Amino acid sequence: MSGDVLSYAFWRIIHSIPLVIGVSIIGFGIMHLAPGGPLAVYTLNPTITVTDIERIKVALGLDQPIHVQYLTWAKAMLTGTWGFTFFGGRPVLEVIVERLPATMVLMGTSMALAMLIGTAIGMLGAIRRHSIFDYLATTGAMLALSFPTFWFGLMAIWIFAIQLGWLPSGGMYELGEEGNPWDLLRHLVLPTMVLTLVLVATWSRYARSSFLDVIQQDYIRTARSKGLSTRAVLFGHAFRNAVIPLVALFGVQLPTLFSGALVAETIFSWPGMGRLFVDALNMKEYPILMGMIMFTALFVVVGNLIADIAIALIDPRVKLG
């Protein structure tokens, strides 16, 4: 049994290699879409002359044919530097990984909350279908999906930070409080709230339809007719089967999670990867931008891979191969 899963995992990994190569080609292509190429930023700098640019071009190998450049770049990706930043010349991967913990704290908390709250809302909505709760939850989810995230964030700052003064309006720690978990928690509340709202809306909608699917199955009717309590049927029979498809949703939601984190980090000055991306955008730091695009895409590929393998592990009905 586990051997099956193992070989499934192996083939699933092999199949995601073309995807990774595709991601890298598109990522590389976008960088070269820039008018004047990735060095265009230097033409705006008066202290750098045309001959300087030519020299940098040769030094960075940008005078080479495009496929040679791609291979050079791919090698930099594989050897772990991911290129060097324009300002400061630091390895791009190092700069990104530095911001990883802040983003992971924010995304992890939000995702965990969204999964808990969303599954609960979806489950209740499915059991009490067409009830007032179901109606409110469905409409509420639609409303949450219609909010511009950044606007919701601004409103949260206005209410909780400016008007009520309960929570800080941005940042990760107060000055001199670095590493204090209580201070981190206070700063985490608002950005998490904003990010969770977006995720919970999608999550509860999927959870509702998944639970609806399952509780209409024959084996649920059988369990009920045996005289089992609603609770026993729900948690003993329905829950596991309804939650399995949601594992796949986790993978699918990763891009949304990154996009949401970018917005939340920008509004709340959260020192994570999204913030790094916007800063790099403003400074036209193409190596960082490309690194970020690649990093998020690879994260999504791996996340989906893990979700698929997890489903294969917990659901014996999944056809492997």
Add this chain to the structure above:
Amino acid sequence: MTDIPASTSVSAAAPSRSYGQMIVRRFMSHRMAVAGAVLVVLLCSSALFAQFVAPHDPTTIDTAKRFLPPLASWTYPLGTDDLGRDTLSRLLYGGQVSLMVGIVAMLTTMLTGTLVGLAAGYYGGIVDNLLMRFVDTLLCFPQVFLLLVVAAFVPPTILSISLIIGLTSWMEVSRIVRAQVSTLKEMDFVQASRGFGASNWRIMLVELLPNIAAPVLVAATLKVATAVLMESYISFLGYGVQPPMASWGNMLTNAQGYFDTVPFLAILPGILITFTVMGFNFLGDGLRDAVDARLKIDP
């Protein structure tokens, strides 16, 4: 007079109304969908007639009238911003920009998505494989990241922003179209058409396309909603519609600077974005329920 009741017709299940009437009736019974439709019509017409409705020019600066409060005077019903520009006029013209971007982006999305989906579903084999792997690859990139990187390279105009949004969001549409087409193409009427010697183009455009119109229309409505949201994101981050031209997104960016003193400048554009997105979302959801083939028998 010679009205024959539905129950006496040949098949008891045969509807007495046309498919179109049935859809309209089902749509009208969906309260949120009707509310969405009303909202969309209201917002679209106010944007369409902004030139006639707006009391002021949206870009006229009058520093003597900075930060007038809303509901205080008839000449400036919603007050003024940091440069003394009329908020109501800017909201109306901003709506024009946001909806224009939403609709042009939607058209781009639908055109690209439908073409790719049609080709993949109809031809199958290697074409399908290549196109769908390309779609898979693009779906790995978080849309806001992709959008911002491309937007940073391209001079921002309404058209370029619309195209960028459209070209980064067609992937789901192509999957929907492909799924529909690959089942439809095996059906008898398509085979018959092929038997009569119809060309591939003719089969795709005349036989297949009308049959997938319903899900495409639903997707189109929902795509306007996402495109309006995306425009507000990139305008808010400074890479969308550029000042002095008003868009709801850049009005919010501007308002952020005076947030603690004049919050209404930030509240109003946000409410309008929410209403627009919600209107199109409810409309699309209602349409989906109304045209869903699986629900053909009235509940």
